[in-house]
Amino acid sequence: MTHKNRLVIEPMSKRVMNLSGFLVQSARRFPDEIALVWGENSWTWSQMQRRVSAMAAALQREFGVVMGDRILVQSQNCNQMLESMFVCFRLGAVWVPTNFRQTPDEVAYLAQASGAKGMICGHLFPDHVAASREASPELKFVIATGKAEFGEDYDAIIDRFDGETVPLAAVEHDDPCWFFFTSGTTGRPKAAVLTHGQMGFVVTNHLCDLMPGTTHRDASLVVAPLSHGAGIHQLTQVARGAKTILLPTEKFDAAEAWRLIEKWRVSNMFTVPTILKMLTEHPAVHARDHSSLRYVIYAGAPMYRTDQIHALKTLGSVIVQYFGLGEVTGNITVLPPAEHHVEDDADARPGTCGYTRTGMQISIQDDAGNEVPSGITGEICVIGPAVFAGYYNNPEANAKAFRNGWFRTGDLGHMDAAGFLFITGRASDMYISGGSNVYPLEIEEKILTHPDIREAAVIGIPDPVWGEVGLAVCVPRPGSAPDADDIIAWLSGKMARYKLPKRLVFWPDMPKSAYGKIAKKLIREELIRRNELDGPL
Incomplete structure (x- = not known):
């Protein structure tokens, strides 16, 4: 307009x-100070x-x-x-x-x-x-x-x-x-x-919102591929003269990560929730000095509340969450250490990914592009200097990605009256059961409160009666042997019946992308490979 x-x-x-x-x-x-360690x-x-x-x-x-x-x-x-x-x-x-x-x-x-x-x-x-x-x-x-x-x-x-x-x-x-x-x-x-x-703004914004006070006296450990979010994070470190520490091997090694954190007095790091979970569950976290950490930043996917609480209890008030796609270089929301709470009291907002990043603007919109009121679920859209220029040589994708100047993330969520954002899930993850929208993230959060479940992912699968129903893939905790019917019975009463998964399968490990995210596409492919997608409900 x-x-x-x-x-x-x-x-x-x-x-x-x-x-x-x-x-x-x-x-x-800082010509003679260490820039990079590998x-x-x-x-x-x-x-x-x-x-x-x-x-x-x-x-x-x-x-x-x-x-x-x-x-x-x-x-x-x-x-x-x-x-x-x-x-x-x-x-x-x-x-x-x-x-x-x-x-x-x-x-x-x-x-x-x-x-x-x-x-x-x-x-x-x-x-x-x-x-x-x-x-x-x-x-x-x-x-x-x-x-x-x-x-x-x-x-x-x-x-x-x-x-x-x-x-x-x-x-x-x-x-x-x-x-x-x-x-x-x-x-x-x-x-x-x-x-x-754009990236000049992003660097400034990261320093402002994610790791304020970063200087050449800081050190940053890299535990994710430099090709994506970690690369943006390290560009920010170079801007302040903070040294970068690379893990010596391609395969992630939590014990080595904690050794390097202790040795180099690492003060910040960029992770994804699965890596942060592995770090805080590894025994080396208790054997190594990590008191130098000020900002342990996680992004790329929602962090389940149970894992978030464990990380807070293990590391203290140092974890930072941000939400943002590659197209917005991570610059949509921030949840700083002060907004992370162990207890679900009046000050806590369990499930939030934070408030709007400095210089950015968020709008929750319906299918027609109208902004919806607080508390109503819609598509998360964003404008601001961190939004990318568009997709290279792809006018069709650009036409779908932008509407009235807003970048459409494809993520669903709602904002509360104070401006804190809550992600419901990817629009592509949502399924419709009996005419009702079902958002897998909500169900996964509930499943993960069961003491025998370490990881969970829910997808919608076709059903002749309800259109679609939920299938939950679960990874048991070591030493446990949960029963599918018992888990479903345990979930009953904790959510509406139409949200209850109709089937559970148990795997020793969950398929993940190269960036450590639980990937629904890979899960569907693995279900097909195992002939479990069309099993009895």
Whole structure:
């Protein structure tokens, strides 16, 4: 909607800071302080900046990378992975990190969809390189991290260009810097376009809302892939000169995480609920000193109340929740430590994911785009400087994602009178039983209060009488052997009858995405593989 009386002033300049300037600034201020630790190796800020400058010079002068070119990065967490972000930003190129656990064909699709000119790839992934080259003739070069036949070694290139540099590319607010691929749980992944101007706001917002007071004296442990939320979190650490500690191995190791927290006096970390659960349930949490922790941030999925209480009792008042999709770079709500409560008293709001982030605005809307009153469930929509520029080369997805200027998250929820948001679930997760909407998250929360259940996920399955009914997949706690009928009987009276799952199945482990989320798509696939989807009700 436009207003005829709107005053329009054309800005004299749309230039913004090049995000690689964060590294430049920290290297100037703290040249000899540790910037990055990985295993037995560490790099100071000046060393990291020198390596980034050398690789940027190489990409520009030897490989012909220019502003706007996309560079695909297939890598586990390592120093080169983090460096590649700043290399791309410095050149005005676009960083296109993959989920390294994806298959060769899946990564080949990302190469083709992004129009990548080059690829930086870990030496363990030759099949990904071969598939990407076959799928994308625009892919002109591949650089290997580690010795590999498919490309020249990344560190050897740095040695050749050591001491060389190129100036920071002049960028404007809407110049792309990062293609943030969605997880693709409902179809092909889409490239959300993040820009230099947007991400400058995001960094400021993270420092304001998630970890206020962060300085160069802080240290941050990375326990998730740098390709997504953890990468945004570490960009924020670089902006303040805080050191980054990488886990030495690809596989998550809770005992090693607590050892590093103690050794490096880690003050903040980005996690997802499943990782936080594993950390706080591991015995090493009681054997290691973690008093340095100030902000243990979790996002990516709702955290069940029972797990939240356990984390609070174990770690104290240090956990921070935020809600936000990749398209909004996590910037929708925040629930700071002071709003996390162990007791469900008058001050607590069990189930909330917090209030609106600074500079953002939330609207709960019905199917027609009208804002609904407090307490009424609708789609969570958002506007503000953290919202992405749109999906790359995908006008159909853009048309569905935006309505009247609002970004439609696809998540359902409601707000209370004080502005705290409560997520009901994904619109795609909701099912209709006997004409009534059923939101699995509510049922899962109830199931997890049973002492014998460690994890739970509920999906809707077809039913000839009710249209759809609930099927609950449960992971028992070690040493327990719960009975499905007993669990359903135990749930009876704790929720309306139409919400009761009609069938329970027990698995030793729950399928999870590469980011540690319980993925309903993977659960359905596993139910089909096990021939349990169509069992008797």
